[in-house]
Amino acid sequence: MSSLPSMKLSAGAADFIDEAYLFGLLGGKRPEAARVRDIIAKSLEKQALGVEETAQLLLADTPELVEEIFAAARELKEKVYGNRIVLFAPLYIGNKCVNDCAYCAFKRSNASAIRRTLTEGEIRGQVEALESKGHKRLILVFGEHQAYDAEFIAQSVRTVYDTRGKGEIRRVNINAAPLDREGYAIVKAAGIGTYQIFHETYHHETYARLHPRGTRKANYLYRLDGLNRAFEAGCDDVGLGVLFGLVDWRFEVLGLVSHALHLQRRYNVGPHTISFPRLRPAAGVALDRELLVGDQEFKRIIAILRLAVPYTGLILTARENAQVRRECISLGVSQIDAGSRIELGGYTEAGDAQVMEREQFSLGDVRSLDEVMAELMGAGYIPSFCTSCYRVGRTGEHFMEFSIPGFIKEFCTPNALLTLQEYLLDYASPSTREIGDRLIAEELAKLVDGHGKQGVVQRLKEIREGAQRDHCF
Numbered sequence: 001m002s003s004l005p006s007m008k009l010s011a012g013a014a015d016f017i018d019e020a021y022l023f024g025l026l027g028g029k030r031p032e033a034a035r036v037r038d039i040i041a042k043s044l045e046k047q048a049l050g051v052e053e054t055a056q057l058l059l060a061d062t063p064e065l066v067e068e069i070f071a072a073a074r075e076l077k078e079k080v081y082g083n084r085i086v087l088f089a090p091l092y093i094g095n096k097c098v099n100d101c102a103y104c105a106f107k108r109s110n111a112s113a114i115r116r117t118l119t120e121g122e123i124r125g126q127v128e129a130l131e132s133k134g135h136k137r138l139i140l141v142f143g144e145h146q147a148y149d150a151e152f153i154a155q156s157v158r159t160v161y162d163t164r165g166k167g168e169i170r171r172v173n174i175n176a177a178p179l180d181r182e183g184y185a186i187v188k189a190a191g192i193g194t195y196q197i198f199h200e201t202y203h204h205e206t207y208a209r210l211h212p213r214g215t216r217k218a219n220y221l222y223r224l225d226g227l228n229r230a231f232e233a234g235c236d237d238v239g240l241g242v243l244f245g246l247v248d249w250r251f252e253v254l255g256l257v258s259h260a261l262h263l264q265r266r267y268n269v270g271p272h273t274i275s276f277p278r279l280r281p282a283a284g285v286a287l288d289r290e291l292l293v294g295d296q297e298f299k300r301i302i303a304i305l306r307l308a309v310p311y312t313g314l315i316l317t318a319r320e321n322a323q324v325r326r327e328c329i330s331l332g333v334s335q336i337d338a339g340s341r342i343e344l345g346g347y348t349e350a351g352d353a354q355v356m357e358r359e360q361f362s363l364g365d366v367r368s369l370d371e372v373m374a375e376l377m378g379a380g381y382i383p384s385f386c387t388s389c390y391r392v393g394r395t396g397e398h399f400m401e402f403s404i405p406g407f408i409k410e411f412c413t414p415n416a417l418l419t420l421q422e423y424l425l426d427y428a429s430p431s432t433r434e435i436g437d438r439l440i441a442e443e444l445a446k447l448v449d450g451h452g453k454q455g456v457v458q459r460l461k462e463i464r465e466g467a468q469r470d471h472c473f
Contacts (some may be wrong), residue, residue: 007219010228015221016262016342017202019201022254025055036060043307046080048264053310054257058250058300066300068390070331073303077332080310084382084416086335087369088137088173091131092344093118093156097143099217101200103243106143110285116344117147120159129163129347133339133369134427136419137172137386138195141342144216146294148176150183161191165424171387173239177216179224183238184233193273193387196239197226202255204246210246226260231267238263239315240271244301245279245292253301257308273313273335276301279321281362295324299331306332321364329381340367367369373423374432377439384416385423414456417443 037052049057056067081277093115095106105113118126130138140156142148157172173194174187184195201207204220211217227238240259244253256274264270278293293301298320305314313334316325325336340363341347365372375382424436440460447453463469 006271007222008180008371009222009225010181010232013225013228017204017224017255017258019202019204021290022051022055022251022258024252025052026058026248026250028059030059030061032055033065035059036065037068040068040307043310044072044076044079046076046310048261048270048310049257049308051254051257054304055250055254057240057304057307058253067411069303069307070299073306073332074330076306076310077330077334079316081313081334082382082416083380084384084386084412085329085333085376086137086313086384086386087135087338087417088335088370089337089340089369090133090141090175090342091123091126091130091138091160092141092342092346093123094145094148095143095344096145096147098146099144099215099418100212101217102248103200103279105285108124108215116342120139120155122345123156123159124163126347127160127163127169130260130339131163131165131167131169134385134423135171135339135369136166136167136170137193137387138169138171139175139194139337142174142176144177150179150186150225154186157187157190157192170385177237178229181233184230184235188233188235192235194237194239194243195227196275197223198241198463199223199255199259200243200276201246202242202252202258206247208396224341227259227263227271228266231263231269236269237272239273239275241275241277241315243277243279244298245291247291249293249297249301253304253308256305259314260309264298269326270309271312273315274305274309274316275317276305276434277317277319287292295327298324299328302328302331302333317465318363318365322367325365326375326379329379336372338367338372339341340366370427370429370432373428374435377432377435382413382416382439382443383420383423384412384418386412386415411444413447414452417456418459418463421460422469425464 035056039049039056043114045050052196060066060069095113096115096117097106097108100107100109140160142153151175153174160169160172163169171193172191173196174192175196178197179187187195201210207220207468208218217223230238240256242256260274262269278298314332315335316328316333318337318340320328329336342363376383420436421440425434428436444457447456
């Protein structure tokens with residue numbers, strides 16, 4: 001294996017997180033209700049908000065205005081994405097790491113962590129297990145280590161795509177350390193979807209304290225610049241994320257919005273997804289409970305992000321328990337994981353119990369994919385395994401052309417129905433299939449009569465008759 005990538009930055013790399021300015025915005029007065037409503041109205045017109053406008057929503061903390069923000073987030077989510085929820089699963093490939101992040105069970109100083117890297121055969125076994133449940137979309141997770149260079153990541157992606165069990169994986173996303181431009185190009189050529197980098201915290205002092213000097217992750221600017229290099233290498237689909245519970249949650253929201261605006265200004269493409277996990281217990285980790293984000297604050301994070309970045313998918317992970325996920329999905333979430341295991345080898349070896357020494361953190365929702373599917377459909381959502389945008393080239397600027405005005409919904413709903421029909425026929429339990437058949441009938445009744453509806457009906461018929469899978473609109 002080669003060494004870790006070079007620390008060369010992108011052309012014109014700069015630290016665009018103006019900490020004093022962001023904290024200054026948060027130190028302002030509570031805004032007038034009329035001002036908050038004007039900002040909400042702008043967002044409902046599917047216009048991205050500026051940092052100052054987002055700060056006004058964060059300062060609007062009266063119960064009445066919070067409820068109005070929640071209601072607007074629900075409305076905007078329906079306008080842009082409809083009632084579909086995309087499902088995926090994480091697959092941890094290796095947990096060796098050169099870093100020593102204070103909040104992570106995989107930190108190099110954690111002697112209790114069980115280190116492991118899946119072999120190619122073990123990756124195939126995990127993928128087959130995931131395919132047998134109905135998964136079509138995965139995110140591969142890697143520690144930062146010289147063993148996990150760009151070639152290794154790319155080969156892992158190819159192994160996943162080449163593994164055909166009961167079904168196939170149609171899209172592989174990546175959650176890994178920042179690469180150099182050459183590394184991103186190698187990984188991109190393997191056929192990935194989104195490359196996701198968590199900045200963890202945008203607060204400089206906190207970042208330095210949590211990521212000790214002498215570790216690769218200690219270089220704040222190199223990590224902040226990571227997605228710039230991805231764009232320079234041709235990766236036009238990227239994801240942002242922070243770990244809430246390390247510093248003032250309102251500052252982190254402004255950091256995420258600042259990052260999204262930076263990417264859109266520089267590359268004319270904002271983030272495809274934003275993740276907002278909360279800090280969770282982990283083996284060998286001591287939590288600062290004073291900074292932990294409560295459920296009501298968490299809901300505000302989701303709703304405000306939905307209003308601030310209307311075109312971006314929001315990911316709610318299984319770190320949260322089932323009840324929290326039920327309450328939060330309507331506030332703007334468009335993607336969730338389900339049936340997740342985060343132990344190395346967990347999909348074939350873990351059984352029902354979580355093993356803390358093998359996990360990066362503890363999960364809050366360990367329900368099966370089928371259980372989550374049934375609950376989503378019972379609540380009126382269309383579970384989706386759609387990957388059509390990637391296969392027909394609707395990425396980067398092309399995706400933004402559809403998503404910013406809200407047109408992407410015209411593709412999302414039909415494709416969601418097709419992938420749901422596949423799941424019901426191939427994997428669902430009888431009770432889940434009954435719920436799903438009823439939901440598909442209800443959704444078809446909502447479609448406007450015409451060529452588009454006829455196309456959906458015809459393709460659903462072909463799937464049921466076994467003539468063809470993997471349709472695309």
